Amino acid sequence: MSKSLLNDATVLARRNLEHIRQVPEKLTNVTVQPLMFVLLFAYVFGGAIKVKGGGYAEYLLGGILIQTLAFAMMGPAQTVATDFQQGVIDRFRSLPTRRSAYLLGHYLAEMLGAILTIVILIGTGFLVGWRSHADVLHLTEGILLLLVFASGIMWMGLWLGVLVRSPDAVMGIGFIIVFPLTFVSNAFVPIDSMPTVLQWMATVNPVSVLIAAVRELFGNPITPVTKHVWPIDHPVAAAWLYSIALVALGWWLAQRRYRARTTD
Amino acid sequence: MHTTSAPPHADDAARSSVGGVTTTGLGKRFGELWALRDLNLAVPQGTVLGLLGHNGAGKTTAIRILTTLSQPTEGTGTVAGFDVVRDAAAVREHIGVASQQATVDGLMSAQLNLTTIGRLHGLSKSAATRRADDLLVQLDLTDFATALVRTYSGGMRRRLDLAASLMGTPEVLFLDEPTTGLDPLSRTHLWDMLSELVRGGTTVILTTQYLEEADRMADDIVVLDHGRTVAHGTPQDLKSRIGDDRLDVKVASADDVARAANVVAPFADRAPALDPERHVITVPIKPGVRVVQVVRALDDAGIDAIDVTRREVTLDDVFVTLTGAKPVDDADEAGRQGQERKS
Known part of the structure; x- marks a missing residue:
């Protein structure tokens, strides 16, 4: 086969971008929605929640970044589920394309969306008073960590998309998974303000670890840890491990399920 | 039509004979249910085979196996000289498929739908654009080339789906009920176009529920009922049996x-x-x-x-005459049900 996997994947990724050009409101969940979250949390909760070592805006950004990227799982899930429902998938499968090109194409397009989200969030954060107190090296590492985490999320989303029978199911399942994970964490309030049971849950929650890592790398305030376990005590190292594991797991699950679903 | 011939492939050595479609004892079973059973075909290059049958007769299953979308549980098949299981990738380089469900993308223009498919066939950007423009003219869609496909009527979608299946200049073209939902004029137009393709050497496998279509288009007809071949012959043969x-x-x-x-x-x-x-x-x-x-x-x-x-004569009469019993009209293709169960 003379043409490469990357050629097929970029042709397919362009298809997603074209969808966005035709229906720009598809982008609201990665643009307007996170922007709204920053403003709401910064101004509605900002006055009530006290964070030691800095303003609430500085505390908030790490939480909002991870939360928004986690919710971005529903984007690829919905597009893939829709492709399956409409039979578009059979068209691509009867073409001389590499089998893995289809998911890879979606992944590439979704990552562009994730980059846009990160830019918008950091920009909005800047407007409401977020500042970084880290050097360029750590700041860059923080952004790289966000991108690797986003990759893991996208592959999990692609897996969810191949898993569900209809695109309508994505919202429900996505919320059930992502909502508790992101809220029972240090995303919006310091863990030490929670009841003991929740403190434990929030401490072992990988989302808390990721958020703590982003805050550390961005030089933003980190609230005291009440329960000591290795990941939360070493957030940056643990966050890299979690993110890389998420990419590997999501990729493997998505490929496996895609293979199973397109074999009959 | 065959102006842009397919590039030579490294795996051409694996070809048994050039062109056409053959199957030997091809079958697919979902548990106890046979979606297709013991299908034997020998379709020479440049001819048209009509698969005739009701919903659930096994037509779509046969097409899905031959287009590498589905794996046979029994028997073997070759398309354009390549084995549909072992050389699936090579098969896909030589076929075009227009399925029952029009599988064009509603959120893209007709032109972009076609160039995307052309690019996936390995055409350069300019070659894909040229081919897309040619096909849009042939299928009378030039006036709507830049319109979003979701604004298309059902008939226009089917025409575009056919254009999509022709983007790769296929040696073997599979059409699953190509004229369902088309008005009589578009139907005649499509038949004319297919005849021209066949004259150019393309092999066509089409499924249909219309006797008229099989009679007019096919050189050879296979009548399927519950996955089994109940009759196989030229339209004249069948006519003489059916009356x-x-x-x-x-x-x-x-x-x-x-x-x-x-x-x-x-x-x-x-x-x-x-x-x-x-x-x-x-x-x-x-x-x-x-x-x-x-x-x-x-x-x-x-x-x-x-x-x-x-x-x-209708398709029902064919079945009454050939099988002596009125067929049960299944609600859906057995093959599709099997697929849904699995997913």
């Missing part, structure tokens, strides 16, 4: 059905089919018989015929 027009005689009471069948028997060239529940006798009438003769005979016998209608 000419049908006469539906509806009588007032169930007691008259058998009697009326005896009265009309001399006008039939094969056994009439009785439907005691609806009080209808379907008579395959001999050529030259006039309706009035039958009505007069029934009247002379004192049978109260409510209605006597002459009509062309």
